[in-house]
Amino acid sequence: MALILTVVVPAYNVERFLEKTLSSFIFDKMSGRVEIITVDDGSSDRTAEIARSYEEKYPGVFRTISKENGGHGSTINRGAEAACGKYFKVVDGDDWVDSEAFEKLTDFLEASDADCIVSNYCEVNDTTGEMTPVEYNRFFPERRDMPFSELAGSVSLALHSMTLRTEILKNNPRRLDEHCFYVDVEYILFQVPYLRSVAFCDANVYRYRIAQQAQSVSLLGFQKHVGEHALVSLRLAEFAREYEQAEGAERAKAAYITERTAQMAVSQAMIFQSFPHGDRKVLEKFKKYDSDLKRTNEAVYLRSSALSPTLRLLRIFRFRFYRLILWARGKVLRKS
The missing domain is CATH 3.90.550.10 (Spore Coat Polysaccharide Biosynthesis Protein SpsA; Chain A)
Known part of the structure; x- marks a missing residue:
């Protein structure tokens, strides 16, 4: 058998x-x-x-x-x-x-x-x-x-x-x-x-x-392994671009891969935003990741902006007013 x-x-x-x-x-x-x-x-x-x-x-x-x-x-x-x-x-x-x-x-x-x-x-x-x-x-x-x-x-x-x-x-x-x-x-x-x-x-x-504290998908886990999450996110962005450009690529599959990769990019942004907003080292890493994402796959980059108003606003202002934007977002979330 x-x-x-x-x-x-x-x-x-x-x-x-x-x-x-x-x-x-x-x-x-x-x-x-x-x-x-x-x-x-x-x-x-x-x-x-x-x-x-x-x-x-x-x-x-x-x-x-x-x-x-x-x-x-x-x-x-x-x-x-x-x-x-x-x-x-x-x-x-x-x-x-x-x-x-x-x-x-x-x-x-x-x-x-x-x-x-x-x-x-x-x-x-x-x-x-x-x-x-x-x-x-x-x-x-x-x-x-x-x-x-x-x-x-x-x-x-x-x-x-x-x-x-x-x-x-x-x-x-x-x-x-x-x-x-x-x-x-x-x-x-x-x-x-x-x-x-x-x-x-x-x-x-x-x-x-x-809900295990030691899980990689807990907040502490995400913060501890933020670099690994970024690495996987960028590899998927590269994969999404390569598939979309491949001969015989199916439009529905390419759109699905792009959407899921953009969702992961939004998650990556949220991990960066979970750190203290005055942490300059984290902000610089966030900006580098965002630049790498745009260079790797602009379609994923644009779709992630559409999925996240906060990320879109940060990009419009080129990450200036970072603390103010995140403070305002937190205030809106607390009211809702």
């Missing part, structure tokens, strides 16, 4: 979470249908030991790859190289899946030929336990496979919602940045040129843990 699904679990010092993660993949008819590859990214805790215990208990289903630390992107790159399933999904080592929904997804994948399968997920507050569903049902009213171009103008895909045909990742010459955070958007957008059809599996599969 051919493997239906490979799940790659990027894992770095997640001993506190990993048993919950790996146990959530277990269902009665998983053997010969799914493989779970934990990629230990040079952990210094019991992460690799826990992963190997599942490999011993469920041989042929769980596998462990241990490697030197290379960051989130490196674990996905390594997992894609090792994957044997028809489809490929990423579940981070501190997240988990709903076991029944995961089995339903596996059944769906077995019968599917789409390049990308979209499923619902939940954001789970790590402090309160509150679950907030993120659902895609409205984008698939007829429950049929759809050309990506039909969805591109309306749906914003997330890593947590996507299951991809493995051969797309294996054949894609682009690899995710390594030794770097914030490569989720790279994972999504680098595959877009190769996506023809998208299908929807009506199951709430992924449980995405949020």
